[in-house]
Amino acid sequence: GAGVSQSPSNKVTEKGKDVELRCDPISGHTALYWYRQSLGQGLEFLIYFQGNSAPDKSGLPSDRFSAERTGGSVSTLTIQRTQQEDSAVYLCASSDRGPNTEAFFGQGTRLTVV
């Protein structure tokens, strides 16, 4: 695709429900990131996938959060038993391998837990 695509753009869910957020990276990009950004705050790193290496999950805030990347392409971020504090914009980014490659961001998914 032309850019990083995320779906849905907006998601409203009830507290306690599970949600899945999808990210379609730029074709051929081996690296994929998930970030969370609360209103007025900076980027909070969640998880990093790089090729076939084990993902860096060091940023996941709790065991309610998980992510997978199937076939080295599409990624899904799952939040179980959502809480109101999970409300934020979830951003996905992808990049090619190597130290000199920029990351391209998707438009984000705005999650609201009511």
Added chain:
Amino acid sequence: QKEVEQNSGPLSVPEGAIASLNCTYSDRGSQSFFWYRQYSGKSPELIMFIYSNGDKEDGRFTAQLNKASQYVSLLIRDSQPSDSATYLCAVPSSNDYKLSFGAGTTVTVRA
């Protein structure tokens, strides 16, 4: 110590002035450095990258890199109201290229 640190904001400058943004990083082996701009409600977008010590100019933007001091900066000359945004410094790690972002500096250009 955070991997990437930026000077605290917000930074308010008058139109036409120079805005100076600073960033320090902890990984001495990092080779490339990126500046992203994020408008309110939008995703970050790359505006500058620099790999070599010294200055790199692109229009009204100048990136400066000093690897010995582990310091990178961004200058915005002739600041315009459209430059009002949050600027994020990003540095990939030397072992797995994972990008680390600073907290960002919010710039407001006063007309």
